[in-house]
Amino acid sequence: MLLRKTLRSSTFKLALLAIGIFGASVVALFGYVYWSTASYVHSRSDHAITAEHAILQRAHDRAGRDELIATIEQRVANEPFEGKIYLPVDPSFARVAGNLTIWPLAPEGSEGWTNFSPREWKPDAAKRPLLRAVSETLPDGYHLLVGKEIDDLDEFAGKIHAAVAWTIVLLFVLAGVASFSVTRRTVGRIEAINAASRAIMQNGLGKRIPLRGTRDEWDQLVENLNLMLDRIEELMGEVKQVTDNMAHDLRTPLARMRGRLEKAYSRQRDSEYDQALIGATMADLDKVLGTFSSLLRISQIESSDRRAAFRTVDLAEIAREVVELFDAAAEEKGAYLKTVGDERVLVTGDRDLLFDVVANLVDNAIRHGREAGQVTVEVMQSDLGAIISVADDGPGIPLNERQHVFKRFYRLERSRHTPGNGLGLSLVTAVAHLHEARTEMVDNKPGLKVRICVPRIIPAKVGKRGECFPPSDAKRPAG
Secondary structure, three states, X not given: OHHHHHHHOHHHHHHHXXXXXXXXXXXXXXXXXXXXXXXXXXXXXXXXXXXXXXHHHHHHHHHHHHHHHHHHHHHHHOHHHOOEEEEEEOOOOOEOOOOOOOOOOOHHXXXXXXXXXXXOOOOOOOOOOOEEEEEEEOOOOOEEEEEEEOHHHHHHHHHHHHHHHHHHHHHHHHHHHHHHHHHHHHHHHHHHHHHHHHHHHHHOOOOOOOOOOOOOHHHHHHHHHHHHHHHHHHHHHHHHHHHHHHHHHHHHHHHHHHXXXXXXXXXXXXXXXXXXXXXXXXXXXXXXXXXXXXXXXXXXXXXXXOHHHOEEEEHHHHHHHHHHHHHHHHHHOOOEEEEEEOOOOEEEEOHHHHHHHHXXXXXXXXXXXXXXXXXXXXXXXXOOEEEEEEEEOOOOOOHHHOOOOOOOOOOOHHHOOOOOOOOHHHHHHHHHHHOOOEEEEEEOOOOEEEEEEEEOOOOOOOOOXXXXXXXXXXXXXXX
16 A cells, blocks of 8 residues: 555655656766767877877888888887787788788778777687777888777776666666655655544544654654644634633523513513513623624734724823723722823834723723722833733732633633623733733732733734743743
8 A cells, every 4th residue: 555655656756757867967977977988098099009100100201111111020029019010011912021911901991990800810819809900001002000909998998888887777776766765754654644634533633643753854744733733622622612601601691681581471561660671681682792792802803904003102191091990990899099100101002902901901900809909000111112010919810720811701710700701801812912912910919910011113023022021930821
């Protein structure tokens, strides 16, 4: 199965194409090397024959035929000239001197270059040696043949030819084996990922793609896929949690409305009672509609680019306006609400959204803080941006719950019976993300402090955030 997939894979086909192109290049290169080497060896041999022929020709020109024959006899007897051939013949091609007995060429081919293998040259050799010679007709009608044995040169060229051929074959074999091995490994890893993906689709998101521990690019890909599956599983869990919380929070007002309507349906009409029922039902409907309005607003903030409304705004002024707005609500609970910090803190952002963020944090601090407690809104300037914090001295939020309270509809058990829909901090998270801000929760000892760091200038792309926070062990939700 794996072998068939390997042979049919596009990776293997591309590898074969690459081998073909590489092989053609290698053949062309080695062919040129062989041709240039053989040409060089033969040209050196021809040069030596030409030089020897020129010496004999000068001897003939200087003193005639006798001097030519004497020079040839001397060279034949001289050991360094072994392997060279000399043959002067008369006009009838009868031998005059030299170390060949018979003129090897036809009379009409008595001039120019030629290769031949005469019987009388080394008759005891197992194979006739190859000779190369140049012939010329002298002015007096005599003919002269000068050459040398080139068997060793041809043998050398043959060895080069064989070496080049075997090298090319070996390269093709090694390239083929390497391509098949790499393709098989690649297809094997892909098939493992595919098998794990099919198992995940069939059995749910709990399964993960196994790592091989090689730390190569395949393991990095698998790690990223597993991280993506973790994120998908987390998002699916959040969707389930939102659905459960919506069902829990909306069931009560809807059940109340149905109970009132059913009760009114079975009794006599009473204008005063009907008016009260309609008013109570409208109040419950307003609560449900308010929940959906909050959801839609959070979705709009998260999915659309609202930066067109960004302006330079004074965060300290926004804080003072929020404190003034909630002052009466704090007095009703006997709480004390105040603002501290810098008089003017400028940032770039959407003023209405930043106002809603501070308002949500202050409202949560008043409602969930201590009776007759204190709520402090602090605004300060840092090197990298502005920090606004809202602190109360109430019971706070347990450390293991802080990473969940920013999720939609998430409410602590002790807050289930207090007014609210669990979307306030979700709105805070959405607006913070839009402003590239960072949020964190820390202990106020007693109570809770929520801090938001807003950069002075919103970057075009998401970069490193949260640097303006002092060191803390608190959990920081992604803002």
